[in-house]
Amino acid sequence: MVEIKSVKDLKSIMKNYFKKLDENPLIAWCTSVGPAEILRSFGFEVYFPENHGALLGASKTAETYINYAVKKGYSPHVCSYTTSDIGSYLAASTPLQSHYEIKGIPRPSLIVYNTNQCREVQDWFNFYAEEFKCPIVGIYPPRHLDEITKDDINQVVFQMKKLIRTCENITGKKYDNDRFKEIVKLSKDATFLWQEVLKTAIHRPAPITFFDGVILMAPIVVLRGTEIAKDFYQQLLNELKQKIHNKEAAVPYEKIRIFWDGMPLWGKLRKLSDVFKENKTSLVASTYCNSWIFDEFDEKYPIESTALAYTKIFINRSEKIKTQMLLNWVKEYNAQGIIFHDTKTCFNNSNAKFGLPQRIKEQHNIPTLVIEGDLCDMRLFSEDQSITKIETFIEQIEEHATF
Numbered sequence: 001m002v003e004i005k006s007v008k009d010l011k012s013i014m015k016n017y018f019k020k021l022d023e024n025p026l027i028a029w030c031t032s033v034g035p036a037e038i039l040r041s042f043g044f045e046v047y048f049p050e051n052h053g054a055l056l057g058a059s060k061t062a063e064t065y066i067n068y069a070v071k072k073g074y075s076p077h078v079c080s081y082t083t084s085d086i087g088s089y090l091a092a093s094t095p096l097q098s099h100y101e102i103k104g105i106p107r108p109s110l111i112v113y114n115t116n117q118c119r120e121v122q123d124w125f126n127f128y129a130e131e132f133k134c135p136i137v138g139i140y141p142p143r144h145l146d147e148i149t150k151d152d153i154n155q156v157v158f159q160m161k162k163l164i165r166t167c168e169n170i171t172g173k174k175y176d177n178d179r180f181k182e183i184v185k186l187s188k189d190a191t192f193l194w195q196e197v198l199k200t201a202i203h204r205p206a207p208i209t210f211f212d213g214v215i216l217m218a219p220i221v222v223l224r225g226t227e228i229a230k231d232f233y234q235q236l237l238n239e240l241k242q243k244i245h246n247k248e249a250a251v252p253y254e255k256i257r258i259f260w261d262g263m264p265l266w267g268k269l270r271k272l273s274d275v276f277k278e279n280k281t282s283l284v285a286s287t288y289c290n291s292w293i294f295d296e297f298d299e300k301y302p303i304e305s306t307a308l309a310y311t312k313i314f315i316n317r318s319e320k321i322k323t324q325m326l327l328n329w330v331k332e333y334n335a336q337g338i339i340f341h342d343t344k345t346c347f348n349n350s351n352a353k354f355g356l357p358q359r360i361k362e363q364h365n366i367p368t369l370v371i372e373g374d375l376c377d378m379r380l381f382s383e384d385q386s387i388t389k390i391e392t393f394i395e396q397i398e399e400h401a402t403f
């Protein structure tokens with residue numbers, strides 16, 4: 001990973017974020033692509049269990065915690081964010097305590113999930129609603145859409161209005177449309193800045209790669225709808241533009257550019273980053289980092305545009321639309337191939353299970369590779385075998401490349 005000065009600020013931003021969660025009694029839990037803006041407009045501090053799952057994976061504590069959830073009856077084959085997070089709760093310990101010096105996960109006043117990403121979040125979040133005897137609200141948009149119709153969005157708007165009524169009951173506050181508009185505007189500004197940050201990697205050599213992106217994305221996940229996220233991405237963008245100006249590459253002597261589909265392997269970020277660097281290969285873009293670009297936010301129509309923004313995301317689309325989005329990104333970033341991470345415990349974020357890599361290779365003449373692994377459970381990742389596959393794939397691209 002390249003040295004990025006803004007990472008230092010990121011650490012203090014995350015520390016302050018968790019400190020506020022620790023101190024504030026009005027907490028809502030939300031899925032990572034759930035309607036955080038509505039919650040913020042009521043004054044909730046918003047906590048994201050998936051962010052905790054990523055921390056468990058990155059700190060290599062997930063596997064220990066997964067065992068606690070398995071003993072409670074959860075299958076080791078279901079989402080390892082879910083099992084590691086629930087396991088951590090059952091074990092009454094979390095790296096949040098040592099990383100951010102806080103008591104632990106914050107107690108929720110409200111739990112909200114959106115099944116736009118998967119149904120697993122429903123089971124996961126209901127576990128906590130039961131544990132904390134806490135109100136819970138689900139948003140269920142139509143799934144895997146080709147086209148998105150007005151009727152589809154009206155369904156989601158209807159559900160979001162129900163969520164608003166629940167927020168009013170819990171906080172005793174009336175819905176404030178002007179405040180909601182301000183927050184949607186902040187989310188919109190931050191998401192476009194995040195997009196510009198990612199697009200700096202269109203430049204050759206790329207100033208950041210996927211491995212930087214998955215660290216730098218934390219504020220767009222947990223702090224969208226705040227000035228903090230917006231200011232952070234403006235500062236980061238300025239820094240990356242300067243890197244481009246100075247011809248600073250994330251991967252020195254970059255030769256090959258590859259697109260990454262699927263989840264990060266949180267426990268192997270450093271190892272894999274080094275492998276790609278040694279092979280002079282940049283992972284220039286990913287479906288994962290692009291998943292937090294919500295280009296439909298429009299403060300003029302705050303509820304409708306929020307419903308559309310969160311329904312339109314990549315993971316919630318048909319294979320036809322996903323394929324088109326992948327091809328567009330490959331072209332835009334000048335990627336010479338796609339690596340699909342077949343994430344064993346996340347069916348929803350794996351696009352390698354129904355022949356898509358083969359179809360893209362045959363129909364569009366783009367080299368593809370599938371590696372098997374997991375987001376948090378590194379027992380499902382065969383490191384030596386996967387690295388050999390990656391290096392062979394890079395060699396093959398290099399042999400056929402015209403520079």
Ligand code: SF4
Pocket residue numbers: 050079080081082117118119120121345346347348349375
């Ligand atoms: S999308 Fe995958 S990783 Fe994320 S919560 Fe759902 S099953 Fe877990």
